[in-house]
Amino acid sequence: MTAARAGDWVEISAVLLSPAERAPNLPADTAAVPLVMRVRGWAQAAAEVGAEVAVRTQAGRVLAGTLLAVNPRFDHDFGGCVPELIEVRRRLTEEMLGGDR
Amino acid sequence: MKWSAIMARREEILRKSSTVDYSSFRRGKLAFDYEGMMAASGYSLDQVRAVQKAAHVGSTPLLELENLTALVRRHCAPGKGARIFLKDEAANPSGSFKDRRASLSVHEAKKRGFPGVAAATSGNYGAAVASQAAAANLRCVVVQEVFDSRGVGQPEIVEKGRKCEALGAEVLQLSVGPELFAMLLAVLDETGFFNASLYTPLSVAGIETLGAEVAEGVRAATGRDPDAVIITHAGGGNVTGTARGLRKLGCDRTKVVAASIDIEGLHMASDEAFNKKSCTTGHTGFGVPFASWPDRADVPLNAARSLRYMDRYVSVTQGQVFWATEALGCLEGLERGPAGNTSLAAALVLAAEMPAEETIVVQETEYSGAGKHPTAQLSFARQNGIEVRLGDPADEVPGQSIVIPERFEQLRVREMDLDHLRRSYIKNAVKHAGKNLAAADLDFIAEDIRTSREFVEEAL
Structure with missing residues (x-):
């Protein structure tokens, strides 16, 4: 979906601190980039992805930013197979269940 | 909005968002009446138990890990191999011991008429505050450090954010940087919410029940006090609260051992290093600075003061923690999140040093799920250029490699020098x-x- 209607559950993003506004004594890589926020809430107005929109969050605050996604998904998962862990499991279960005890 | 403008109002915002008059405990430039401050929180151990019981927190099972104990005994000297117990804190409402820390803060916020609670945390504590707030009909904001400048988030923290959202909280997700604290201040200032900091006397008092339950559970199972309790150490609250609870139950001879994952060399505030850590807490990046200076927290005086209580402090590698997580799953039938298994990884080594008639208690577990799982975290590590392999964990270089032990004999702990701290x-x-x-x-x-x-x- 590339556009949100008022009332849709959306994710927005905004710069909170430009590099010049950030804390002192940051490592160079962090100091060079802005502090950015992302937050989810209900769109207060219709907007296209990439446009400015305000949201009301679950805590009742109204925050503004660039519309990133409508009905944002979570795409974290269990990852791929890690053969090294399978090998640990094989060795442990063989030791404890195998013929040598 | 400037960082400096918010920080200039730090004291004022912290005062309004708290019920503790920290200045009344000061006795010098540094000195303050620590026990007086703890007592002024106003909850005895029994009162904490009552609040937590009403909030469905605590009284978690204490499990004896007979198969892991048997494994240790196959590999250690005859007569050694202490009995290993595990406090299954994942059984708390939001899946970790952090519910204990959140319970009193939320109770107090409700009692004092605050409209909501806020906390800055990328850990399980966010879900704990969200969970307790939901049950108390309070609004909640959790401020998290989640993603680097590419917009890539640690899977473990993304999951923790999802959980906070599912429990009704607003989740303010931030890119890498220590300004997390300033952004919490801005939220507290805007909302008038209660600051449910991890470092208040209430938060630490909430953990004392964990130490007390460990003492009672081990006494019931063995007829003796626990010989050692091993505690995953980051900000210091877990060590402090657990040790205080053990002392309140009279466990004066129980050794309090802290354990952290060694991530030496990775800068905590670095955008680039952020996603090279394959664990988000329980590591030396918090454990060492908070032990050697507790008053770097989001309260004027930190109630979590770990050097007061540690008898010993050890570190383990990331690879060992993943190994221990796998062992807990396939040998004990318990799938639990990796971070809480830091102390388990160390306990396997310590148990091998201890006489067989003694006991060692691993005092927490945490829930496991998408993102918060060894396969998720190791896959993410590989995507970020970290080498994952089997081998000797002594060869692990934080930020470059994760070496998962091949043999039990390769498990070891590194002693952290307490005098150096x-x-x-x-x-x-x-x-x-x-x-x-x-x-x-x-x-x-x-x-x-x-x-x-x-x-x-x-x-x-």
């Missing part, structure tokens, strides 16, 4: 208050780092 603390004290310290300050330091006045004076 004490000297770092004293160095920090001088940085904050200068070299000319009054007698009250010197005595306070000695007490705060559990050493003699002579040690402090010599280090100065």
Whole structure:
């Protein structure tokens, strides 16, 4: 979906601190980039992805930013197979269940 | 909005968002009445238990890990191999011991008429505050450090954010940087919410029940006090609260052992290093700085003061923690999140040093799920250029490799030098208050780092 209607559950993003506004004594890589926020809430107005929109969050605050996604998904998962862990499991279960005890 | 403009109002915002008058406990440049501050939180151990019972927190099972104990005994000297117990804190409402820490803060916020609670945390504590707030009909904001400048988030933290959202909280997700604290202040200022900091007397008092339950559980199972309790250490609250609970139950001879994952060399505030850590807490990046200077937290005086209570502090590698997580799953039938298994990884080594008739307690577990799982975290590590392999964990280089042990004999702990941490603390004290310290300050330091006045004076 590339556009949100008022009332849709959306994710927005905004710069909170430009590099010049950030804390002192940051490592160079962090100091060079802005502090950015992302937050989810209900769109207060219709907007296209990439446009400015305000949201009301679950805590009742109204925050503004660039519309990133409508009905944002979570795409974290269990990852791929890690053969090294399978090998640990094989060795442990063989030791404890195998013929040598 | 500027960082400096928010920080200039730090004291005022913290005062309004708290019920503790921290200034009334100050006794010198550094000295303060720690026990007085803890007592002023106003909850006895039994009152904490009552609040937590009403909030469905605590009274978690204490499980004896017979198969892991048997594994240790196959590999250690005859007569060694202490019985290993595990406090299954994942059984708390939001899936970790952090519910204990959140319970009193939320109870207090409700009692004092705050409209909501807020906390800055990328850990399980966010879900705990969200969970307790939901049950108490309070609004909640959780401020998290989640993603780097590419917009890539640690899967473990993304999951923790999802969980907070599912429990009804607003989740303010931030890119990498220590300004997390300033952004919490801005939220507190805007909302008038209660600051459910991890470092208040209420938060630490909430953990005392964990130490007390460990004492009672081990006594019931063995007829004796636990010989060692091993505690995953980051900000210091877990060590402090658990040890205080053990003492309140009279476990004076129980050794309090802290354990952290070694991530030496990875800068905590670095955008680039952020996603090279394959664990988000329980590591030396928090454990060492918070032990050697607790007052770097989001409260004027930190109630979590780990050097007061540690008898020993050890570190383990990331690879060992993933190994221990796998072992807990396939040998004990318990799938639990990796971070809580830091102390388990160390306990397997320590149990091998201890007599078979003694007991060692791993005092927490945490829930496991998408993102918060060894396969998720190791896959993410590989995507970020970290080498994952089997081998000797001694060869692991944080940020470059994760080496998962091939054999039990490769499990080991690194001793963290407590005197070295004490000297770092004293160095920090001088940085904050200068070299000319009054007698009250010197005595306070000695007490705060559990050493003699002579040690402090010599280090100065």
